Amino acid sequence: MSEPTPYLTGLRLAGRRVVVVGAGRVAERRLGRLLDAGADVEVIAPEATPVIARRAEEGRLTWSRRTFQPADLDGAWYVLAATDDPGCNEQVSSVAERARIFCVRSDNRDRATAWTPASGEIDGVQLGVLAGGDHGRSRRLRDALLDTLTKIIDADAERPTD
Numbered sequence: 001m002s003e004p005t006p007y008l009t010g011l012r013l014a015g016r017r018v019v020v021v022g023a024g025r026v027a028e029r030r031l032g033r034l035l036d037a038g039a040d041v042e043v044i045a046p047e048a049t050p051v052i053a054r055r056a057e058e059g060r061l062t063w064s065r066r067t068f069q070p071a072d073l074d075g076a077w078y079v080l081a082a083t084d085d086p087g088c089n090e091q092v093s094s095v096a097e098r099a100r101i102f103c104v105r106s107d108n109r110d111r112a113t114a115w116t117p118a119s120g121e122i123d124g125v126q127l128g129v130l131a132g133g134d135h136g137r138s139r140r141l142r143d144a145l146l147d148t149l150t151k152i153i154d155a156d157a158e159r160p161t162d
C-alpha cells in the first residue's frame with residue numbers, strides 16, 4: 001500500500017503557545033510565519049542567530065537561553081524540533097508524542113507528526129505545497145504557483161461585479 005498522505009490544514013495559532021527548540025538557520029526561516037500567525041513563541045536554545053536574538057530583544061518572542069527540558073512543552077499546541085543535535089530532537093519529538101502535541105522534526109521526516117509546507121501569500125491568499133518530503137520540489141512548485149496565482153488574482157480583481 002502507498003504511504004498515507006499528510007492532512008493539510010491551516011493552524012490558527014494566535015495567542016497560543018508554540019515552542020521552537022533550536023535557534024539556528026532552520027528555526028529562523030520558520031519563525032516569521034509563526035509570528036505572523038500571532039503565536040506566543042518561546043525559543044529554547046543556548047545560542048541564537050542575530051535575527052532571533054533581535055526579535056527576542058524587541059519582545060516579539062521569548063528566548064530561553066539554555067538546552068531543552070521536557071517541561072518546556074507544557075501548555076504547547078505546536079512544537080518545532082530544530083536543533084543540530086539528533087538526540088535532543090528525538091527527545092523533543094518523544095515528549096511531544098506522549099503529550100499529543102504536533103511536532104515538526106527538522107532532521108527526520110519519519111519521526112515527525114507535522115511537516116512544514118513550502119508556503120507563500122499574495123493579497124490575503126495563502127498557498128502551501130507538500131511534496132511527500134521532497135522539499136526542493138515543493139519549493140520549486142511553490143515559486144511557480146505563486147507566479148500563476150498573482151495572475152489569477154489580478155484577473156479576478158478585474159472581473160465585473162455581479
Ligand SMILES: C[C@@]1(CC(=O)O)c2cc3[nH]c(cc4nc(cc5[nH]c(cc(n2)[C@H]1CCC(=O)O)[C@@](C)(CC(=O)O)[C@@H]5CCC(=O)O)C(CC(=O)O)=C4CCC(=O)O)c(CCC(=O)O)c3CC(=O)O
Nearest residue numbers: 106107108109115116117118130131132133134135138139
Ligand atoms: C519533511 C520536512 C519536515 C519539516 O522539516 O517540516 C523536511 C525535512 C527535511 N528537510 C531537510 C533539508 C532541507 N530542507 C530545506 C528546505 C525546506 N524544507 C522544507 C520542508 C520540509 N523539510 C518538510 C517536507 C515538506 C514537503 O513535503 O515538501 C521547506 C519546504 C519549508 C520550510 O522549511 O519552511 C523548505 C523549502 C521552502 C523554502 O525555502 O521556502 C533545505 C534547504 C535550505 O535549508 O535552504 C534543506 C537542506 C539542503 C538539503 O538537505 O537538501 C532534511 C535533511 C536534514 C539533514 O540533513 O539532517 C529533512 C529531514 C528529512 O527529510 O527526513
Ligand SMILES: NC(=O)C1=CN([C@@H]2O[C@H](COP(=O)(O)OP(=O)(O)OC[C@H]3O[C@@H](n4cnc5c(N)ncnc54)[C@H](O)[C@@H]3O)[C@@H](O)[C@H]2O)C=CC1
Nearest residue numbers: 022023024025026045046047067068083084085088106107
Ligand atoms: N527541515 C529543514 O528544512 C532543514 C533541516 N535541517 C536539519 O536541521 C538541523 C538544524 O539546522 P540549522 O538550523 O542549520 O542548525 P544550526 O547549527 O544553525 O542551529 C542549531 C541550533 O540548535 C541549538 N541547540 C543545540 N543543542 C540544543 C539543545 N540540547 N537544546 C536546545 N537547543 C539546542 C543551538 O544552540 C542552535 O541554536 C540540521 O542539523 C539538519 O539536520 C537543515 C536544513 C534544512
